[in-house]
Amino acid sequence: MMTIKLSDLLLLSIGISMLTACSVRKDDYSDSLFSVERTYDFNYRSLLKEGFERVSEVDILVLEKLNADTTITMSFEEDGKILYSKNWRFLIPSSEKEWIDSFFQSNGAFLMSPVGKYDLSDDLFFTVKEVKQNRLFLCNVLFEAGNLYLDVVYYYPR
Numbered sequence: 001m002m003t004i005k006l007s008d009l010l011l012l013s014i015g016i017s018m019l020t021a022c023s024v025r026k027d028d029y030s031d032s033l034f035s036v037e038r039t040y041d042f043n044y045r046s047l048l049k050e051g052f053e054r055v056s057e058v059d060i061l062v063l064e065k066l067n068a069d070t071t072i073t074m075s076f077e078e079d080g081k082i083l084y085s086k087n088w089r090f091l092i093p094s095s096e097k098e099w100i101d102s103f104f105q106s107n108g109a110f111l112m113s114p115v116g117k118y119d120l121s122d123d124l125f126f127t128v129k130e131v132k133q134n135r136l137f138l139c140n141v142l143f144e145a146g147n148l149y150l151d152v153v154y155y156y157p158r
Contacts, residue, residue, distance in 0.1 A: 031067045033088055033107055034130040034137065036154050044080055060084075088152045095124065095141050095148055108132050128152070 044061055052063035061076040073087040112127040124141040140151040
């Protein structure tokens with residue numbers, strides 16, 4: 001009969017715990033649209049390691065990163081320990097309802113509020129529901145410097 005020493009069992013359990021902890025922490029952050037981080041045990045220092053830079057000229061802690069054509073912004077509560085919001089901003093080719101519907105459907109989401117053709121004299125705001133995690137995102141189509149941008153914002157619950 002095989003006997004296992006208590007010290008071997010202890011080393012094995014520590015090793016498994018470390019592997020599990022490392023894999024969970026690695027998945028804490030993602031640039032992907034609709035990817036929302038868990039807010040516990042998450043701080044701005046981990047975002048600095050992901051290539052974010054602090055935005056100056058603001059009173060609260062805001063970090064920003066450019067990933068290909070998407071600007072990702074993470075805002076924190078005043079103490080810098082709790083995530084407040086995550087924002088994705090990127091160029092879009094059209095503000096037509098069909099294009100917007102198709103874009104969100106291809107990303108596993110759908111519009112919760114109606115949207116028509118974008119009128120450049122007004123901002124266009126609408127809500128999107130991401131189906132997989134059942135989360136709501138606020139969206140804004142805006143016209144800046146001759147380009148159309150889509151802002152997608154998630155506000156972390158308190």
